[in-house]
Amino acid sequence: MTSHNQISRIIITFVLIPLLIFQCHVCSQDKVILSLYYESLCPYCADFIVNQLVKVLQTDLGSIVNLRLVPWGNTQIAPNTSWICQHGTDECQLNTVEACAIKVWSNLETHFKLISCIEQLHLQNKHSSWQSCFASTGLNQNPIENCYNNGLGYRLETAYADETTKLKPAHRFVPWVLVNNQPLQEDYQNFIAYICKAYKGRNKPQACKTKSLEINKINVQDTNPRVCFR
Numbered sequence: 001m002t003s004h005n006q007i008s009r010i011i012i013t014f015v016l017i018p019l020l021i022f023q024c025h026v027c028s029q030d031k032v033i034l035s036l037y038y039e040s041l042c043p044y045c046a047d048f049i050v051n052q053l054v055k056v057l058q059t060d061l062g063s064i065v066n067l068r069l070v071p072w073g074n075t076q077i078a079p080n081t082s083w084i085c086q087h088g089t090d091e092c093q094l095n096t097v098e099a100c101a102i103k104v105w106s107n108l109e110t111h112f113k114l115i116s117c118i119e120q121l122h123l124q125n126k127h128s129s130w131q132s133c134f135a136s137t138g139l140n141q142n143p144i145e146n147c148y149n150n151g152l153g154y155r156l157e158t159a160y161a162d163e164t165t166k167l168k169p170a171h172r173f174v175p176w177v178l179v180n181n182q183p184l185q186e187d188y189q190n191f192i193a194y195i196c197k198a199y200k201g202r203n204k205p206q207a208c209k210t211k212s213l214e215i216n217k218i219n220v221q222d223t224n225p226r227v228c229f230r
Contacts, residue, residue, distance in 0.1 A: 030199065030200060030201035031064055031065060031066045032064055032065050032180055032195050032198045033068065033178075033180050033181065034056070034067045034195060035067075035068040035070065035178040035181070036048075036053065036068070036069050036175055036176070036177055037070045037167070037171055037175070037176040038069070039073025039075065039095060040071055040073075040087075040094035040098055040118065040122070041085075041086075041094065041127065042073060042074075042086070042174050042175070042228035043122070043123065044174070044226040044228055045073070045119070045175045045228070046120075046123050047123060047226070048177075048188070049115065049116060049119045050116055050123060053067075055192065055207070057112060059205070060205040060206050060207055061192065061195065061205055061207040061208075062108075063205055064195070064199050064205055067108055069098070069111075071094075071099050071102075072095060072157060073086065073095070073174040073176075073228070074174055074228060074229075075091075086228060090127065090128070094118060094127065095157060096153040096154065097118070097148060097153070098114075098118065099153055099156040100144050100147035100152065100156065101144060102156075103147060103156055104147055110139070114137055114139055117130075117133035117136060118130045121133070167183075169183065171230070172185075172229065172230060173225070173227035173229045173230060174227065174228050177191055180198050182194075186225045186227070192207065192208075195208075
């Protein structure tokens with residue numbers, strides 16, 4: 001005779017666990033992909049990361065968003081394969097440092113903490129003090145140094161360069177923001193409204209309910225876009 005405990009285990013094994021796995025899969029499928037193609041020393045990228053993009057982490061918006069950061073931007077590759085970064089060699093270095101942070105700490109909250117700190121320093125014209133971010137965030141500097149010095153950072157950036165080059169349509173400036181692979185163009189600062197519109201899950205986060213979020217396309221001819229053109 002099957003005992004009560006055996007029946008409970010059978011229900012958990014064959015009913016509840018598959019149901020939970022299915023629900024988790026659905027939740028993952030519902031997430032909106034938010035991609036930011038940027039470069040570390042473009043002031044408009046820094047401002048967007050520090051003052052706008054951080055809302056993904058500060059609100060419940062993060063529950064429906066899969067945020068991807070791609071630090072390459074308007075960098076060009078010279079015939080001798082060296083990099084020509086729009087804002088100089090410091091930018092090449094910091095792009096690589098931020099790429100290493102994304103790789104070393106796959107958790108969004110962790111790598112965003114370092115990247116946001118670096119970009120905040122840039123807004124204060126102090127980006128040369130970027131190493132102070134390890135102390136202020138409590139993050140370990142060693143894995144980033146290893147990534148930068150052992151060639152992994154170079155390979156990460158090369159992959160980001162390839163990904164950025166293959167964007168269709170091609171990016172015209174940074175920050176270049178995509179929601180579910182659709183570029184927001186000059187209207188990138190309205191990214192929350194696009195995320196909320198794109199989300200097809202059952203429960204809208206509070207961030208999508210707190211105020212009227214309407215998508216109003218910016219008339220490019222009537223505004224001065226806050227972007228770094230290629």
